[in-house]
Amino acid sequence: MNYLLRRLATFPLVLLGVSVLVFVAIRMVPGDSITAMLGTEAGLLTPAQRDALAAYFGIDQPWFVQYWRWIGGILRGNFGISVTYGRPVLDVVLERFPLTLELAVLSMIIALAVGMPAGIYAATHSEKPSDLGVRVIAMIGQSTPSFVLGLLIIYTLSAGFGVLPAMGEFAPLWQDPLRNLSQLILPAVTLGFAFAASVTRIARSAMLDVLSDDYVRTARSKGASARSVIWRHALPNALIPVVTLSGIEFGYLLGGAVIVEQIYALPGLGRMVLDAILQRDYALVQGSVLFIAFNFMIVNLLVDLAYVALDPRIRLGEQ
Amino acid sequence: MINLTGRLLSGITLAAMLGIATVSSQAATLHMAWSQDATGLDPHKQTAFSSLRLLELIYEPLVRVDASLRIVPAIATSWEFSKDGKELTFKLDPKAKFQDGAAVTSADVKASFERILDEKTGAAARANFLSIAGIDTPDAATVVFHLSQPDAPILTAMSDVNAAIVPAAEIKAGSIGTKAVGSGPFKLDKWDPNAKEVLSANKDWAGGPTGVDGIEISVLPDEAAILAAMRTKQVDFALLNDPLVATLVPKEASLQLNRVPVLAYHVLQLNPSRKPMTELKVRQAISCAIDRQEVLDTASLGEGKVTGPLTIPALATDPSQLFCYKRDVEKAKALMKEAGLADGFSATVIGATGEPPTAAAEAQVIQSQLAEIGIKLDIKMMELNVYVDAWLKGDFDMAIALNGGRADPYTMYNRYWTKAGNLQKVANYIDDTLDSEMQKGRAETDPEKRKAIFTAFEKHLAEMSPWIWLYTSYSYTAQQKNISGFVPTPTGTLFSLSKVTIQ
Secondary structure (H helix, E strand, O other): OHHHHHHHHHHHHHHHHHHHHHHHHHHHOOOOHHHHHHHHHHHHOOHHHHHHHHHHHOOOOOHHHHHHHHHHHHHOOOOOEEOOOOEEHHHHHHHHHHHHHHHHHHHHHHHHHHHHHHHHHHHHOOOOHHHHHHHHHHHHHHHOOHHHHHHHHHHHHHHHHOOOOOOOOOOOOOOOHHHHHHHHHHHHHHHHHHHHHHHHHHHHHHHHHHHOOHHHHHHHHOOOOHHHHHHHHHHHHHHHHHHHHHHHHHHHHHOOOHHHHHHOOOOOHHHHHHHHHHOOOHHHHHHHHHHHHHHHHHHHHHHHHHHHHHOOOOOOOOO | OHHHHHHHHHHHHHHHHHOOOOOOOOOOEEEEEEOOOOOOOOOOOOOOHHHHHHHHHHOOOOEEEOOOOOEEEOOEEEEEEOOOOOEEEEEEOOOOEOOOOOEOOHHHHHHHHHHHHOHHHOOHHHHHHOOEEEEEEEEOOEEEEEEOOOOOOHHHHOOOHHHOOOOHHHHHHOOEOOEOOOOOOEEEEEEEOOOEEEEEEOOOOOOOOOOOOEEEEEEOOOHHHHHHHHHOOOOOEEEEOOHHHHOOHHHOOOEEEEEEEOOOEEEEEEOOOOOOOOOHHHHHHHHHHOOHHHHHHHHOOOOEEEOOOOOOOOOOOOHHHOOOOOOOHHHHHHHHHHOOOOOOEEEEEEEEOOOOOOHHHHHHHHHHHHHOOOEEEEEEEEOHHHHHHHHHOOOOOEEEEEEOOOOOHHHHHOOOOOOOOOOHHHHOOOOHHHHHHHHHHHHOOOHHHHHHHHHHHHHHHHHHOOEEEEEEEEEEEEEEOOEEOOOOOOOOOOHHHHHOEEO
16 A cells, blocks of 8 residues: 555656656747648738737747646646647547547457467467467567558458548547447457567467476476466466556557557547647646656556466565 | 458458448448548638648638639639729628528638738748738728738639638637638538548538538548448548558549549759759759659659649749759769769758658658769658758758649748748748849739749749759549549649539
């Protein structure tokens, strides 16, 4: 409990650091909200016009005033207004987040459902042709960029079969579960393919390590069945690196799968952040990056807690 | 046969699994897609291509230009310049109504132009209307613009959606940009930025009934995905930018590609304020060393036409009449030698990633062509905003650009090639001939005399070679073959979607 409280106490400090980084980074990039809106036509503005637009976008004050206003707003629960959407940042972010969360969960389910059995199978058939086959497929999975796989799937379905999931307007899970699933399954497969390949490789190597441990040999010599050795004795220990990998990957996915969301035209968090950066929607970029950082910290914390559940020898926070 | 049946069955199974209908569900709604969304709803502030295309379906200016670039009525039914060219009078359409039911009156026109001219608005198009000295409204259907000097191009500038007429009441309420109330053929029912727009027909539109009940625009950022969605009939009509994708459309039996040469031009901008581009001979050498047709063929699959500075068909000079439009490497080398640069020099060319999609390929072809006369080009591709920032500061040796065109040469080029041009800092070159031809062209109203003035302007500009004009490309739209009535135009407007029908 102490460990949990101590970790939670570090959250505000980390978020403060992230807030400074994102605030400075987005302002260091050349161009601003005015050039993002007007493009080269911004050159036609008189200084007075430029000042008026700068005031409209809230970039007329010195940076420390802008930062202070932003942080002050956050402490009062106000993350600012997105100039693109004309709505509070938090509303826009929370509207996009369920899709991203659902996509991340689906991808992880696919990755674990495919990657774990494949990894265990490869480890228990080590150096046999089937092991080699699994390793080759895993390597292909890891080295195929998601945009290649995504476009390949879209092209094959549309040109070969004349079908595609509805693109453009997204149906939330609670409104139309079937349509929602039909829209997310292909992006989840695209993301899950590479994720599954990583899980396969990690699971295989972790299982190989564990299977050569003394306690596994002891279990075998005491007459435990092969199934029991793998599932009861070896697997719980082999899971730790898989949990670490899955946690990190899941944390990344919660930040939005930009490329997959672009290809499948999904209005998720990743695409929203990308558009916000391109349109120099400062409030939206800052608010969403803080939100993503917070999610990442939560996932990291959960992963650490999962270690304890998997291996009672680990005591978090003890010297 | 077995294979075909198998594919069909697999397709049906997949369709069932994915929960997809393979035919358009609503015949009266046009399902449209584009890769870049509008960036805002204020017609006086927006300049992005997609914003203008959306807003011209909702708002109307006083006049429009048609597919032949002639001025035709919009809110105004007629217009007339006074004999001295210093008064422009419009008669408004008595049937014109805003989407909230209020009539469009001269007071709305006056308030709209006052808003554009007010520096606090931040309207980029203000620069085109600086000759307006006053606006009179003798009655509700008449507007008189008093001009400080004869200004023939102002009428073309008024045809732009950046000069749209908005309700005076909305200006007063400060709701322009948050609420879209125009007098155009469609009403905006919903806008989810970067995802979707829903438009419904404006039953009170003075232009008569629209051909469809509404338009649903989806933002599909990847154009290959747009094509895939058209194959499966999820999308009826799409705007395409990438020639690589557009040229695949005719291969689909159910789809039709519309393409029309546009006014925008691809150009290699030199920076004549930086050495050695300060030297006329060096700029001319670059012009002679570039094979424009090869740039077009390689970067854009030949989808376009080599152009001089003027891209307006009625005014454009045959490129073969312009300085060094036939590649002449020997002449280029001789010019470099005369400039004392026989061994060449190094320079950097900037370009925006994906804007246009051909930018990187154009830079690469030019790099290899200029290498033949000893010029070593370093290509620097940038994110669009970073590029715009550098471009506006004139912070480049050379820049690959796709610059917008206008239906009038003065409006198109006064920003660059006049002494008081707002973008002189970008062009970095001006001389007396260019400035005086532009001023003459601004005041002249006789079409033949204007053509002679701008021909002289174009020839001189090509010879001075501050920029190397390359080619004009096409604007592409793709549609299902059961859609009819769309008229593609050189300005790229989608206004004729107001009259499309779905069979």
